[in-house]
Every structure is written in C-alpha cells, then in structure tokens.
Amino acid sequence: MRVPVLAYHSNNISGNDYACNDHIALAEDLRLIHRNGLRIVPLARVVDVLLGDVPDSTVENAVALSFDDGSWFDWHDMAHPACGPQRGFAGILRDFSTETGTDVHATSFVIVSPDARAILDQTCLIGRGWWSDDWWIDAQREGLIAIESHSWDHNHHTLPSTVQREQRKGTFRTIDSHADADAEIRQASDWLDTALAPHRTSLFAYPYGESNAYLVEDYLPHHATEHRLRAAFDTAPRPVESTNDRWLLPRHVCGQHWKDPAELERLLAGAMA
Template sequence: MSMTKIPIFTYHSHKVLGNSYETNDHIALHDDLRMIHAEGFLIIPLSWAVGWYLGRRKEPSPRCVAITFDDGCDLDWIDYEHPQYGPTESFKTILLGFKAEAGDKQPYIHASSFVIGSPVARKFINHEAFQGDDLLNDHWWKDADHSGIFKIYNHSWDHNHPAVRTVCQKDNIKGSFDNMDTFEECQCEVKQAGEYIGEKIHPAWPDLFAYPYGSSSTYIRGKYFPQFLDHHRILAAFGASGGYLTEDSFRWNLPRFVCSASPPAGWRTAAELREILYEAE
C-alpha cells in the first residue's frame, strides 16, 4: 500500500498585519517556498495531487507539496501598496521570483486560488472586512487561470460571510459553513458560484471546492457532493483542519494545513512548518 503523504499548504493574501513571518502571509510564503525546496520537496499543482488521489494520475514524487490560497483577494495576483506596511509583492510575484531562482529544480511550481463567486458578496466584504479597499475583484481570474502557474477554483458564492446582507443559508445564519443542510443552499453556494467563476475563466471549469472557514455540514459532505455530481461538477472538496492527503483521505473533506493556524490545523513559525515536512517523509 502506498505511504504517500502530501501536505497541502494554505495562505491568505489579505493577511498583511505587519512585516514579519507571523503577521504577513506574503513574507511567510516567500520564506516557506525556499524551506520546502531546501528540504527536498517538489511543489506540484493541486490538480495533480487530486488526480493521484482519485486514481487518475500515477503516484507523484514521494516528497511533494501543493500550495493553495483562499478567498481570492487581488493580492493573490496583483502587487499592492499597503497603506501601513508599504509595498507588498503579490503571491504571483513571489511565485515567479522563486521559479526564476529555483529553475529546473522546481519545474512544476504552481498554486491554486479559491475565489468567492458573488460580486455583491465581495463588495460587502470589501466594505466591512477590508475597510472599503477594493480588493476582491474578478478581472484577473482568467489571466491567472491561463498563466500556467495558477488555477482558479471555487470557494462558494458568498462565503456565508457576516458582512454580506443576505446569504444562501436558509435562515441567513452566517459565519460558518456547517449549517448548509439543504440541496437548495448547497446549489446556491456551490453550483451558482461554479457557473459564475466558470464564465470568468472559460473554457476552464473550477472543479475543486474549498469550504469557507474550513467547516462543512454533514449534508454537504455526505449527501450533496457525493450524490449530485452532475449538478455541481466538483471533483473534490477541501477543509482546513490539518493533516496530509493520503489515499485514505475522505474525498469531500480533504485536509489542508493553514498558515498562522495553531497545530495541528496549521503552522505559525518556520520551525512548525519544518515539522510538518518531516512528518510527511
């Protein structure tokens, strides 16, 4: 039996709370890429890891990782002048810099960005969570998806975010994704988002899903995703509670580690990241 264990690492480009590893996911990503490389791990596209898990690709390198970004903030793709912390390289710029540095030793450098579909929801989140900064746009999605170093995937219609006035959840209860208990709610969050995102990145299709907050209901995991494949066209869904992708992982709640989350859900320091890598061997 294969003993492959793939760590999938998650970052948020809107996390710019300082100019240190612990307070800035851009600094963390810059440093982490180099640690991952120095420890002998190959960075591969998330789709390759999922393809292996589903039995559609051959087993990847025994020492590999995948990189994901959540929420689809513009800083995934666009450099930004932060009003408090100054020039901030986008995740794209950081990836390209590392790609140039590593050369053919990292031939598959790639990341996946899970984005929020609803333009209205993104405007509410911009206003309340980002203090009015216009940082959740979709004009860059197609360029990113077709770039060869990024793919755009589905992070729901409205994130069930507290800032959004009316959400898909039937009782308008916000702040978690463990209360999506009906077909209609799931269609609203998953299929509707997929169709919107798919139009923006056509002819590609966002066939992977990441649960907002990393949480999910028994219904969406146990019934909606496995029983209505023709409706949502999603291949697999991801949580955020830590753990490695293995052949025994559950398809509709695949594990990821999150930057700045306490172990075992993620890591806060370079030493904690190194420990995750060591445990993958």
C-alpha cells in the same frame, strides 16, 4: 500518497514579519520547501492521484499550495495602507521559480459572487476595489495560479444577507439543504465556468474550513452532475492520503497550524514520515 497541502490568505497582513504577514511567510516557506528537497505540484494533480487517474509517483516527495478568498493581494503587487509595499503571491511564486529554476503552482480558492466581494471589500479591506475578479482569467491563462471555488458568498458574517435560507451566517455548517448547497456551490461553479471558459472548476474549499454531514455524505457525492466538482478541502491539519474521503481532504493553514519556519519544517517532516 502523503502530500501536505499548505493554505495561505493573502489578506493576512498586519505587520512585516513572518508571524503576521502571509506574503513574507510564503516567500520563506517556498525556499524552505526547496531546501528540504520537496517538489511543489498542482493541487489538481493530488486529486488526480487520489482518484486513480495518475500514479502515486507523480506526487512523491511533494507539497501542494493553496490560497483562500481571491483578492487582489493574490495577484498584484500592492501598497498596503499600514504595512507598505507588498509583493503579491503571484510575484512571489515567479521570483521563486526564477531563483531556483523549478516549477511552481498554486490554487486560489475564490469567493465567487461579485456583489458579495464588493461588500467584503468594504467590510474586510478598505473599500478600494481590491476584491474584483479582473485578474482571474489572466491567472488561469498563465497557468501559475489555478482559480477554483470557495463558494458563492462564504456565508460571510459581514454581509447584510447571504444565500443561506435562515440567514445563519458566519459558518458553513448551516449550509445543510439542497437549496442552500446549490446556491453556495453549484451557482459558484456555474459562474466560474462561464467567466473562465474553457476552464472548468473542479475543486472546492469549504469556507471557514467547515463542512457538515449533509455536504460530505449527500450533496457532494450524490449531486456531482449538478455541481461538477471532483473534491473538496477542509482545514484539518493532516497530509492528503490515498485513503481520504475525496469530499473531506485536509489542509494545513499558515498562522493556525504553523507560525514560524521551524514549525513548518517539523510539520513537513512529520507528514513525509
């Protein structure tokens, strides 16, 4: 198994061309993936193969898609205050599916805490309530975008306080105790499982793409009955392979690991080699 997992951020809009707008990039990338004869499969299926629950053939010649942070730009068509109308990620996926007649699926890793998102809406967007969770259950029911965990509060540097015990913010590497991990990871699973029942969260993406030895080697593998996750993803630029540690699965990030369609095409070719 060699499956590239591509990550996009719907809040990444600073213009209206590929290099500075993840919405434009996603729309172009979907067509590039299709032209190259690759399928798009759910991220959960990649984990199923990794864990031996389904055969490798179910992800042969496939790519998986993920989105980070879970704002309205994942779901709604929005009027950006500087860059004008933007097709939401969900609409881009639907357009592609209609255009090509193929199945498409993505996983949105969401920041779970309502209080944290309300503040992030002020500090990272423009304070119009664009980071609420009112679309998550609709997304889960439709089946186009799965909702999974990006932690409780991202230990985000713009928050006045986070659950990290010493307030060492702006990194996830400081989540290195059972209490902090439970607050960031198990608490997020609990909230999502209640809000999106009967769906059960099972995948996690490390904020900032950052992990540490405690999370990878102790908390996640040894406390699975508490957090109930099956796998976790960082942002190492490699395809997911059968030999990977389930708590340290890689993803390629748009704008960081590729910046134009030609770079993505080379990345995909290398991943499939």
